[in-house]
Amino acid sequence: xxxxxxxxxxxxxxxxxxxxxxxxxxxxxxxxxxxxxxxxxxxxxxxxxxxxxxxxxxxxxxxxxxxxxxxxxxxxxxxxxxxxxxxxxxxxxxxxxxxxxxxxxxxxxxxxxxxxxxxxxxxxxxxxxxxxxxxxxxxxxxxxxxxxxxxxxxxxxxxxxxxxxxxxxxxxxxxxxx
Numbered sequence: 001x002x003x004x005x006x007x008x009x010x011x012x013x014x015x016x017x018x019x020x021x022x023x024x025x026x027x028x029x030x031x032x033x034x035x036x037x038x039x040x041x042x043x044x045x046x047x048x049x050x051x052x053x054x055x056x057x058x059x060x061x062x063x064x065x066x067x068x069x070x071x072x073x074x075x076x077x078x079x080x081x082x083x084x085x086x087x088x089x090x091x092x093x094x095x096x097x098x099x100x101x102x103x104x105x106x107x108x109x110x111x112x113x114x115x116x117x118x119x120x121x122x123x124x125x126x127x128x129x130x131x132x133x134x135x136x137x138x139x140x141x142x143x144x145x146x147x148x149x150x151x152x153x154x155x156x157x158x159x160x161x162x163x164x165x166x167x168x169x170x171x172x173x174x175x176x177x178x
Contacts, residue, residue, distance in 0.1 A: 001055070001056045001057075001058065001080060001081075001082060001086065002052075002055055002056070002057050002058070002082075002086050002087075002088065002173075002174050003057075003058050003060065003073070003076055003077065003080070003082045003086060003087045003088070004026070004029070004057060004058070004059045004060070004087075004088045004089075004090065004170060004174075005022075005060050005061075005062065005069065005072070005073050005076075005087065005088070005089050005090065005118070006022035006023050006024075006025055006026025006027075006029075006059070006060070006061050006090045006091075007022035007023070007061075007062065007066055007069050007089060007090065007091040007092075007114040007115075008020035008021070008022050008023035008024075008061065008066060008091075009065050009066050009148075010061075010062075010063045010064070010065070014148065016150045016151060016156075017147070017148050017149060017150055017151075018092055018094075018134040018146065018147045018148070018149060018150075018151060019066060019092055019134075019147040019148055020092070021090075021091070021092035021132040021134055021159070022061075022089075022090040022091040022092060022114075022132065023061050024159070024163065025090050025130075025132060025163050025166055025167065025170075026059055026060075026061050026090065028160075028163055028167060029059060029167055029170060030048050030050075030059055032167060033050035033051075033052070033057075034050075035048035035049060035050040035059065036048055037059075037061065039063070042075070043060070043072055043075050043076060043079075044062065044063050044064055044071075044072055044075075045060045045061060045062050045063055045072050045076070046060065046061040046063065047059065047060045047061075052171050052174040052175060053174070053175050055174050055175060057174055058076065058080065058082075060072065060073075060076060066091075066113060066114040066117075067113040067114060067116075067117055068117055069089075069114045069117050069118055070116075070117035070118040070119070070120055070121030070122065071117075071121055073087065073089070073118050073121060073122065074121040074122055077122065084122050084124045084126055084127050085126060085127075085128075087118075087122070087127050087128065088127075088128045088129070088130060088170065088173050088174075089114075089115055089118050089127060089128070089129045089130070090129070090130045090132065090166075090170070091112060091114050091115060091129070091130075091131060091132065092112075092131070092132055092134045092147065093110070093112065093131035093132060093133055093134065093135075094134060094135050094138060094143065094146070094147060095110070095133075095135065096131055096132070096133030096134070096135060097133045097135055097136075098133050098134060098135055098136040098155055098158050098159055098162070099133060099158040099159050099161055099162030099163075100133040100162055101130060101131060101132050101133060101162060101163075101165065101166040101169065102130070102131045102133075103128065103129070103130045103131075103169050103173065103178060104128065104129055104131075105126070105128045105178065106125050106126040106127065106128070107125060107129075108125060109125075110131075112131075115129055128173060128178070130166060130169060130170065130173075132159075132162070132163070132166060133162065134147065134159075136152075136155050136158075
């Protein structure tokens with residue numbers, strides 16, 4: 001069994017923002033596999049399940065704020081007996097151009113508070129992560145204002161094109177081809 005956690009912030013205030021790129025990928029992945037998200041109150045998350053090849057996948061969107069996502073991931077891992085090596089965390093990255101993505105099997109959080117929360121709660125940096133590029137001309141300034149801004153229509157088109165490749169990368173990770 002594999003756990004994929006798409007990170008973002010809950011609520012309509014944050015819908016469509018750059019910081020919710022992990023949620024967007026999770027929603028596209030669930031659509032591809034015709035899986036329906038349901039709220040799981042014990043876990044404080046939305047969850048759906050499906051198979052990729054013969055591997056069961058639990059896809060979650062924590063309903064905690066981004067910086068507290070680790071507790072949700074830890075609850076899933078503990079309750080379902082999922083090892084850190086079978087967890088993929090998907091989140092936004094300001095250091096990657098819009099529509100691009102990078103996957104790593106372990107490493108630092110790179111300054112991302114959501115990933116830092118997951119690593120702290122799981123007690124390891126050996127958790128796979130798929131970073132989705134959200135940078136479309138960010139100029140030094142208020143980073144939080146930028147990541148909490150809504151994508152413009154043309155940016156969303158570019159992002160969705162890149163997410164097709166990111167979904168394929170998730171599938172490759174699930175079947176062990178990374």
